[in-house]
Amino acid sequence: MTVSAVRSPAPLALMLLGVTALLCAGGVAVGSLGWEPLWSRAGDASAAILWDIRLPRTLGAWFAGALLGLAGAVAQGLFRNPLADPYLLGSATGAALGVAVLLVLIGVAPAAGSGWIEGLGLTGAAFAGAVAAVLVTLGLAKGVQHTLRLLLAGVVVGMVFGALAALVMFWVPDIMRAMQAFLLGTTGFLGWASVGLLATLFAISLAVAVAFSRALDALALGETTAASLGIALGPVRVVLIGVMALATGAAVAQVGLVAFIGLVAPHLVRAAVKPTHRWLLPLAALTGGVLLLAADVLARWLLAPQELPVGVLTAVLGGGYLLWLMHRRPS
Amino acid sequence: MIKWLCLLLCAFALQAAAVQVVDDRGVAVDLPQPPRRIVSMLPSLTELVCELGGCERLVGVDNYSNWPPAAQKLPRLGGLEDANIEMIVALKPDLVLLAYSSRAMARLESLGVKAMALEPKTIADLRRVWEQMGHVLGASDAQRLWDRVDAGVTAAARSLPVSLRGTTVYFEVNSGPYAASEGSFIGELLARVGGANIVPGNLGPFPKLNPEFVVRADPQVIMISDRNSQALKDRPGWDRIRAVRTGRVCMFTPEQGDVLVRPGPRMAQAARLMVDCLTGRLKETAR
Amino acid sequence: MSVALLAEGLRVTLGGAEVLRGIDLALPAGRWTAIVGPNGAGKTTLLKALAQLLPHRGRVQLLDREASAWGHRGRARLLAWLGQNQGGAEDLLARDVVMLGRLPHQPWLGAPGAADGAAVEAAMRETQCWDWRDRALGSLSGGERQRVLLARALAVQAPLLLMDEPLANLDPPHQADWLRIVRRHVERGGTALSVLHEITMALHADEIVVMDAGRIVHQGRCADGGTHAALESVFQRRISVHSLAGQWVALPNE
Numbered sequence: 001m002t003v004s005a006v007r008s009p010a011p012l013a014l015m016l017l018g019v020t021a022l023l024c025a026g027g028v029a030v031g032s033l034g035w036e037p038l039w040s041r042a043g044d045a046s047a048a049i050l051w052d053i054r055l056p057r058t059l060g061a062w063f064a065g066a067l068l069g070l071a072g073a074v075a076q077g078l079f080r081n082p083l084a085d086p087y088l089l090g091s092a093t094g095a096a097l098g099v100a101v102l103l104v105l106i107g108v109a110p111a112a113g114s115g116w117i118e119g120l121g122l123t124g125a126a127f128a129g130a131v132a133a134v135l136v137t138l139g140l141a142k143g144v145q146h147t148l149r150l151l152l153a154g155v156v157v158g159m160v161f162g163a164l165a166a167l168v169m170f171w172v173p174d175i176m177r178a179m180q181a182f183l184l185g186t187t188g189f190l191g192w193a194s195v196g197l198l199a200t201l202f203a204i205s206l207a208v209a210v211a212f213s214r215a216l217d218a219l220a221l222g223e224t225t226a227a228s229l230g231i232a233l234g235p236v237r238v239v240l241i242g243v244m245a246l247a248t249g250a251a252v253a254q255v256g257l258v259a260f261i262g263l264v265a266p267h268l269v270r271a272a273v274k275p276t277h278r279w280l281l282p283l284a285a286l287t288g289g290v291l292l293l294a295a296d297v298l299a300r301w302l303l304a305p306q307e308l309p310v311g312v313l314t315a316v317l318g319g320g321y322l323l324w325l326m327h328r329r330p331s
Numbered sequence: 332m333i334k335w336l337c338l339l340l341c342a343f344a345l346q347a348a349a350v351q352v353v354d355d356r357g358v359a360v361d362l363p364q365p366p367r368r369i370v371s372m373l374p375s376l377t378e379l380v381c382e383l384g385g386c387e388r389l390v391g392v393d394n395y396s397n398w399p400p401a402a403q404k405l406p407r408l409g410g411l412e413d414a415n416i417e418m419i420v421a422l423k424p425d426l427v428l429l430a431y432s433s434r435a436m437a438r439l440e441s442l443g444v445k446a447m448a449l450e451p452k453t454i455a456d457l458r459r460v461w462e463q464m465g466h467v468l469g470a471s472d473a474q475r476l477w478d479r480v481d482a483g484v485t486a487a488a489r490s491l492p493v494s495l496r497g498t499t500v501y502f503e504v505n506s507g508p509y510a511a512s513e514g515s516f517i518g519e520l521l522a523r524v525g526g527a528n529i530v531p532g533n534l535g536p537f538p539k540l541n542p543e544f545v546v547r548a549d550p551q552v553i554m555i556s557d558r559n560s561q562a563l564k565d566r567p568g569w570d571r572i573r574a575v576r577t578g579r580v581c582m583f584t585p586e587q588g589d590v591l592v593r594p595g596p597r598m599a600q601a602a603r604l605m606v607d608c609l610t611g612r613l614k615e616t617a618r
Numbered sequence: 619m620s621v622a623l624l625a626e627g628l629r630v631t632l633g634g635a636e637v638l639r640g641i642d643l644a645l646p647a648g649r650w651t652a653i654v655g656p657n658g659a660g661k662t663t664l665l666k667a668l669a670q671l672l673p674h675r676g677r678v679q680l681l682d683r684e685a686s687a688w689g690h691r692g693r694a695r696l697l698a699w700l701g702q703n704q705g706g707a708e709d710l711l712a713r714d715v716v717m718l719g720r721l722p723h724q725p726w727l728g729a730p731g732a733a734d735g736a737a738v739e740a741a742m743r744e745t746q747c748w749d750w751r752d753r754a755l756g757s758l759s760g761g762e763r764q765r766v767l768l769a770r771a772l773a774v775q776a777p778l779l780l781m782d783e784p785l786a787n788l789d790p791p792h793q794a795d796w797l798r799i800v801r802r803h804v805e806r807g808g809t810a811l812s813v814l815h816e817i818t819m820a821l822h823a824d825e826i827v828v829m830d831a832g833r834i835v836h837q838g839r840c841a842d843g844g845t846h847a848a849l850e851s852v853f854q855r856r857i858s859v860h861s862l863a864g865q866w867v868a869l870p871n872e
């Protein structure tokens with residue numbers, strides 16, 4: 001029961017950018033005591049807090065959300081399934097397993113060999129785990145020929161890696177608290193280095209994905225039709241899965257497992273306009289950034305100086321939206 | 332008069348044998364005689380039982396009870412969430428000591444096993460549980476032992492130089508970051524030895540903080556009890572904190588962490604560890 | 619008469635079963651050929667194999683060149699495909715769906731040009747769906763949707779037009795429109811190949827290919843008596859072909 005949506009995507013993009021700017025200002029104003037804009041207050045300490053802590057956190061949250069929104073739009077286009085999310089190929093539980101293994105290694109060999117382990121860090125381990133999981137999925141599905149096989153393999157890998165991570169936690173329960181902190185998501189430790197990394201990976205992912213936006217549109221008509229239009233399905237799938245893995249791995253590594261952003265952002269865009277992927281991908285990224293940033297600001301604000309895990313808020317917000325969506329469409 | 336004396340003697344005689352203790356759930360647990368076979372599913376309770384002279388009566392402990400050394404040889408019966416009911420029952424215990432939040436309680440009681448929920452979370456809790464365990468075990472010197480431990484804490488507090496009293500401290504228990512506030516056992520102990528906790532008690536015992544809070548509070552000393560914490564220098568803005576700049580960061584070993592975190596008879600040792608950290612005598616420093 | 623599509627010894631195996639058992643076919647250029655046959659004869663499979671959308675054994679030539687020699691984009695510009703039961707694309711505007719037909723002519727990263735816009739408009743007007751170009755595909759009825767998809771295939775402006783059950787969901791006036799579209803395509807020099815269930819419609823074509831159990835049973839002109847006999851026999855004499863008002867119609871035998 002959709003009304004014909006003739007609204008062009010450009011105004012939506014502008015609106016999202018405007019909301020982003022507002023949220024950034026909000027993010028820089030919300031600190032450990034709740035709402036406290038420090039701009040007027042002079043002093044070295046205030047500037048340091050704004051610049052070293054709040055600003056990179058805010059920007060990092062936006063970029064992570066944008067990466068997830070982009071990956072979600074790519075997943076939904078590639079698998080032609082509106083319920084697809086970026087964690088479909090097992091990258092989420094792969095990251096969890098990577099983090100669990102690293103935590104165990106740190107605990108087991110604190111002094112010896114800790115050089116490269118610490119250099120890798122939690123973020124490196126999470127990223128490596130996410131990418132490894134996607135590779136295992138590709139191997140299990142014997143390449144990218146069959147979309148259905150990919151989906152099934154992704155589900156299997158997701159479950160198995162999740163079980164392995166749980167097993168590691170069972171064997172070494174000391175890591176449970178740290179794992180929980182990672183799993184529920186936080187932007188608390190994002191510094192400028194992380195922001196730089198996220199921004200770079202976002203630029204790359206967006207550029208590649210938009211270059212393939214026509215292929216995603218053609219895929220919407222079915223794989224046979226897309227092939228008849230000259231789309232080389234194999235290479236296209238490989239590139240898009242690579243983009244998904246990169247974007248998801250980067251976001252999960254820095255911010256933890258944040259639910260729903262990748263699933264909900266493309267839907268929100270499509271509820272407003274009916275764009276082709278050339279617009280859908282950037283708009284989904286913008287929406288994802290807004291969602292995660294909003295959740296992060298709320299997470300910091302509601303119980304200051306305590307912090308809610310941002311993953312909890314995104315689940316509540318995302319779940320609420322899906323409920324509303326189900327309520328809206330009687331079928 | 333004689334009647335009263337008889338009653339008194341009878342009551343006393345019965346008292347020596349039968350015990351009734353009200354546990355943390357508010358349930359009165361009746362023990363017709365002092366238990367000879369005890370299972371402890373909480374490390375702090377294991378330590379307490381042994382301190383009160385009941386170590387030989389322990390027939391099983393949980394996976395994390397690792398002190399005193401005698402307890403390490405006992406059969407392991409699971410953790411907080413996954414107590415092995417079958418193994419516990421097979422040991423035919425007279426009494427099982429559990430944490431308040433344990434799921435095994437209902438199951439064990441339905442199987443006819445006597446179970447008590449005791450989970451000391453503050454120093455006051457510990458005092459009360461100490462007394463209760465003394466009753467249960469029939470240990471007559473429980474009060475003396477408590478006084479000894481208490482005196483140890485006071486001695487540790489006195490050994491802190493006056494100039495270091497009131498040092499602001501941030502105690503991190505887990506990455507998140509989860510801190511130990513004034514309201515936790517650790518926080519109370521810290522207060523007794525003369526430290527000032529930057530995390531107030533109204534946030535709960537172990538709140539998950541905004542890292543900015545710690546930067547702004549600028550503690551003089553940081554104590555970390557979990558090796559898995561993210562390297563402090565990598566945290567944005569943390570290199571400005573006094574404790575990080577002056578290197579007054581104490582990373583406790585797992586063994587030391589056990590002593591600090593468990594509300595039990597090693598309280599005096601925990602106090603001494605804190606004092607060592609505050610005076611800079613602790614060998615472990617920030618990575 | 620030149621040959622648009624040539625197949626030699628075409629074999630296709632799907633899921634362990636041999637669906638096409640050695641097809642030899644020469645389809646004339648500038649003609650409309652209809653493929654008919656009972657369910658499971660392999661009509662769709664044949665169409666897909668000819669369009670290089672299925673792995674197959676045997677030779678296929680498109681316009682006197684080996685199919686593989688054309689390359690992806692070359693083939694895409696040569697051959698427009700309209701498949702059966704196309705799901706998806708609910709959220710795309712009708713206009714954008716038809717614009718996808720211009721993909722073979724557009725550079726990889728370029729924006730649609732004026733020629734593309736003109737081709738889209740022409741195709742949509744021909745199938746009479748221009749009026750709802752700004753509506754989402756998911757909001758259209760079955761027949762409206764089919765016309766948009768048909769416009770998408772026409773927008774490719776390819777000399778070869780391959781269609782699988784193109785009349786699905788179309789009501790009689792639009793079925794008649796479709797006949798007109800195919801005729802016009804052929805008049806302009808194109809070749810059309812359509813799999814059809816509606817025998818009467820198929821009898822409007824220039825030639826008919828009759829298939830049964832993975833083989834070609836007959837190929838001939840629609841007016842031919844031999845063709846009619848082959849049709850009746852492949853459907854076990856449950857239909858009979860009659861002439862009515864200057865057209866051939868297939869009527870069921872009770």
